[in-house]
Amino acid sequence: MSIVQAKDLYFEYSKGVSVLKNVNLSINKGEVVAIIGQNGSGKTTLVKHFNGLLRPTKGEVLINDEPSVKKTVAELSHICGYVFQNPDDQIFNSVVEEEVAFGPSNMGMKGIELKLRVDESLRTVGLYEKKKKHPLDLDLNQKKLVAIASIVAMNPELIILDEPTTGQDHAGLIMVEALINTLRKTHTVIIISHDMNLVARVSDRIIMMCSGEVIFDGLPKVAFTKNALMKKTYLKPPIITELAQSIKGFRRDILTVDEFMDELMLLRKKRK
Amino acid sequence: MASIGIISYIERDSYFHKVNPLTKLLILLCVIFMSFAINNFIFILLLLVLIIPIAIKSKVLSMTFNPIFKLYFMFALLFIIQGLFHPYATEKLIDLPFGFILWKDGLLYATYIASRIFVMMVFGYWFVLTTHPGDLVSSLARIGLPHSIGYIILTTLQIIPRIGGQMKTIIDAQRSRGLETEGSLIQRVKSFMPLLGPLFMGSVQQAVEKSMALEARAFSAIGKKTSYRKTEINFADKIIMAGAVIFSITWWWLSWTL
Amino acid sequence: MDIITFKNFSWKYSGYRGWTLHDINLSIAKGEFIGIIGKIGSGRTTFCSSMLGLIPHFYPGIMEGEIIIDGVNVEKSSISKLSSIVGLAFQSPSNQLTGAGTTIEEELAFGLQNLGVPYEEMHKRVSEMLKIIGLEKFRKRSPFELSGGQQQKVAIASVLIMNPKILVLDEPTSQLDPLGTEQVFDLVKKLSKKGITIIMSTNNIDYLSKFADRIILFDNEVVKVDTPKKILTDIELLKKHSLTHSVITDVSMKLKKYGLYHKDLIIDFDELKNVIKGMIK
Numbered sequence: 041m042s043i044v045q046a047k048d049l050y051f052e053y054s055k056g057v058s059v060l061k062n063v064n065l066s067i068n069k070g071e072v073v074a075i076i077g078q079n080g081s082g083k084t085t086l087v088k089h090f091n092g093l094l095r096p097t098k099g100e101v102l103i104n105d106e107p108s109v110k111k112t113v114a115e116l117s118h119i120c121g122y123v124f125q126n127p128d129d130q131i132f133n134s135v136v137e138e139e140v141a142f143g144p145s146n147m148g149m150k151g152i153e154l155k156l157r158v159d160e161s162l163r164t165v166g167l168y169e170k171k172k173k174h175p176l177d178l179d180l181n182q183k184k185l186v187a188i189a190s191i192v193a194m195n196p197e198l199i200i201l202d203e204p205t206t207g208q209d210h211a212g213l214i215m216v217e218a219l220i221n222t223l224r225k226t227h228t229v230i231i232i233s234h235d236m237n238l239v240a241r242v243s244d245r246i247i248m249m250c251s252g253e254v255i256f257d258g259l260p261k262v263a264f265t266k267n268a269l270m271k272k273t274y275l276k277p278p279i280i281t282e283l284a285q286s287i288k289g290f291r292r293d294i295l296t297v298d299e300f301m302d303e304l305m306l307l308r309k310k311r312k
Numbered sequence: 313m314a315s316i317g318i319i320s321y322i323e324r325d326s327y328f329h330k331v332n333p334l335t336k337l338l339i340l341l342c343v344i345f346m347s348f349a350i351n352n353f354i355f356i357l358l359l360l361v362l363i364i365p366i367a368i369k370s371k372v373l374s375m376t377f378n379p380i381f382k383l384y385f386m387f388a389l390l391f392i393i394q395g396l397f398h399p400y401a402t403e404k405l406i407d408l409p410f411g412f413i414l415w416k417d418g419l420l421y422a423t424y425i426a427s428r429i430f431v432m433m434v435f436g437y438w439f440v441l442t443t444h445p446g447d448l449v450s451s452l453a454r455i456g457l458p459h460s461i462g463y464i465i466l467t468t469l470q471i472i473p474r475i476g477g478q479m480k481t482i483i484d485a486q487r488s489r490g491l492e493t494e495g496s497l498i499q500r501v502k503s504f505m506p507l508l509g510p511l512f513m514g515s516v517q518q519a520v521e522k523s524m525a526l527e528a529r530a531f532s533a534i535g536k537k538t539s540y541r542k543t544e545i546n547f548a549d550k551i552i553m554a555g556a557v558i559f560s561i562t563w564w565w566l567s568w569t570l
Numbered sequence: 571m572d573i574i575t576f577k578n579f580s581w582k583y584s585g586y587r588g589w590t591l592h593d594i595n596l597s598i599a600k601g602e603f604i605g606i607i608g609k610i611g612s613g614r615t616t617f618c619s620s621m622l623g624l625i626p627h628f629y630p631g632i633m634e635g636e637i638i639i640d641g642v643n644v645e646k647s648s649i650s651k652l653s654s655i656v657g658l659a660f661q662s663p664s665n666q667l668t669g670a671g672t673t674i675e676e677e678l679a680f681g682l683q684n685l686g687v688p689y690e691e692m693h694k695r696v697s698e699m700l701k702i703i704g705l706e707k708f709r710k711r712s713p714f715e716l717s718g719g720q721q722q723k724v725a726i727a728s729v730l731i732m733n734p735k736i737l738v739l740d741e742p743t744s745q746l747d748p749l750g751t752e753q754v755f756d757l758v759k760k761l762s763k764k765g766i767t768i769i770m771s772t773n774n775i776d777y778l779s780k781f782a783d784r785i786i787l788f789d790n791e792v793v794k795v796d797t798p799k800k801i802l803t804d805i806e807l808l809k810k811h812s813l814t815h816s817v818i819t820d821v822s823m824k825l826k827k828y829g830l831y832h833k834d835l836i837i838d839f840d841e842l843k844n845v846i847k848g849m850i851k
Contacts, residue, residue, distance in 0.1 A: 132509030146490030529681035
């Protein structure tokens with residue numbers, strides 16, 4: 041069951057400057073998809089089509105099998121939640137729980153129902169204790185979680201996280217990864233990220249972009265063995281994959297340390 | 313490039329591009345003086361005859377006049393409003409349907425205003441097109457403008473185009489949370505609040521970081537400053553400046569006597 | 571020869587309850603490459619800012635102790651004076667562009683103009699710097715048209731052009747993509763080879779393990795100063811201060827656990843690679 045579909049999608053900001061070319065993809069309910077590629081490859085441009093911030097120049101985008109152009113951004117935001125990279129671009133309230141309430145109240149929620157929804161989202165991201173705090177008192181990690189909570193509170197089927205770990209420290213990274221693993225149980229998740237280690241650990245599927253085109257769409261295991269493609273878009277595989285690939289005899293599609301150790305033990309057995 | 317709205321400096325290899333910014337500024341100021349001091353609109357419009365060879369010698373002829381034609385709507389409105397509603401009008405030109413009257417004094421008044429604006433805008437555009445902002449600031453610094461003010465001018469010209477982009481990101485972020493930005497006037501006003509906060513905070517944050525960057529480049533250092541671009545006032549500049557002043561006074565005097 | 575000395579340095583921002591940095595005692599020698607690690611809020615940015623004198627001259631707060639940079643007492647001096655000894659670059663690529671110039675060459679020259687450097691010298695340094703950062707072809711472009719990595723290189727070059735002895739980089743790559751990160755790290759490596767003292771705060775411990783001479787672990791105070799190997803293999807210490815060890819170290823830990831390896835934990839990619847190769851020969 042697809043939630044987002046792009047069919048022969050082209051997008052130009054101004055005449056002749058193609059930012060997206062011939063994009064064809066389909067994202068299914070429940071998937072965790074990572075979109076990777078160099079800055080300028082079209083990742084953000086692509087996901088902005090999913091909540092209607094951008095409209096196709098040619099081709100079409102279907103959200104839940106309906107053309108995106110038939111709905112406004114506000115309407116699409118009920119299905120596709122987009123968490124912007126910089127929380128400071130959206131936080132404007134002086135209390136965390138009011139900030140999180142903004143989205144659902146725009147959808148018409150009020151009273152007890154609204155309060156319950158806000159509390160639930162804050163619990164999901166792990167910020168319930170901070171709900172009465174002023175956003176300015178939070179550090180970057182927590183602000184990013186507030187931004188995510190404010191989208192989760194709208195209960196969209198699809199949640200798009202645009203560079204959720206950029207600028208974060210290790211503690212922040214752990215929180216975001218845990219959150220993605222919580223959200224995947226009930227939502228479809230798209231994450232745009234430069235952190236290949238994170239991407240390898242959480243994603244079911246990888247879409248690799250370069251110069252506005254999709255150059256790979258498939259399993260993470262396979263993605264990180266396509267070294268020529270990765271080089272084109274200036275990416276390197278996760279460090280454990282790189283290590284495995286640099287040693288003769290190792291499988292090239294190792295994604296985690298545990299897999300690496302298993303493979304090592306296997307090779308030692310073979311040696312005997 | 314640094315820009316003011318729809319027009320910005322264009323790099324050209326022309327005579328007037330090489331002329332000192334202060335000289336060009338003086339020409340502009342003389343034109344502004346003449347626009348206000350002269351009451352005969354024909355004399356004002358005749359100044360346009362002057363700008364044509366200047367613009368040609370600056371290789372920016374079409375660009376100087378282009379934006380003005382896009383503003384024809386504003387001028388048309390001016391004529392309509394003054395023509396129909398000019399206060400204390402006495403000379404009737406023609407009667408119009410529905411009881412409206414087209415007044416001669418109104419149209420005349422509009423002509424004065426329009427010609428003043430038109431001439432100042434044309435010379436103003438010429439100035440912006442041919443003057444590199446950095447050169448302008450360093451020339452002004454030479455005659456005593458504090459370098460902090462010079463910097464403010466320069467950076468504002470560069471930052472303004474960027475604020476638009478920032479605003480768009482903030483609007484998009486809030487729209488993604490269900491904020492309705494189109495629709496009734498009340499809706500549009502209501503949608504303003506969620507946009508101001510981030511814009512304000514973002515601007516403050518940027519200003520702080522930029523200040524630190526300036527400090528890291530010895531912005532507060534005391535002592536003589538040098539300039540990366542060379543500008544000088546030579547004999548030709550002095551002649552042009554003198555000529556501009558003499559012409560302005562003569563032209564003004566002529567407009568009174570003829 | 572110590573070029574940077576911190577003696578009992580403490581700092582409290584106005585309006586904040588606690589001391590952001592408490593009782594810092596450090597000495598850094600000329601030409602060293604120092605890595606700074608620590609969680610968000612551990613005082614790394616404050617530490618970096620203090621070497622240029624932004625602390626205490628730009629931010630309001632209370633300072634205790636003293637900081638001596640190349641013989642100059644930071645508290646008694648000014649940011650302008652310190653800017654010719656210390657070059658500071660920080661996180662945001664675009665916010666560091668002053669906008670004082672409409673082209674990259676003008677942006678680079680800005681600091682020199684403020685210092686009153688003569689015309690010929692200015693032009694010479696700008697050309698040299700453009701070559702060092704590999705952006706000669708972009709000389710006349712607007713800095714705002716560049717990619718994040720290129721902007722960051724311009725920002726670094728704009729302070730480097732003032733010939734500082736010390737270059738302080740506060741998380742210079744955290745907002746960049748992998749290509750931008752690589753470009754900046756390559757530049758820093760080049761500069762370190764030229765003998766400039768480098769202080770870099772970053773989360774990229776793999777880079778630090780390759781190039782840093784020493785690492786300082788901050789958590790509102792100096793927790794430890796030591797070689798990359800000693801700090802990045804002290805698993806418990808890192809964990810205690812909300813940091814983590816690298817994947818390379820993790821693998822060497824597992825090797826030890828399985829009884830396959832008995833030496834020190836590893837932080838270097840190539841070293842680990844060779845150890846593993848040896849195990850499957």
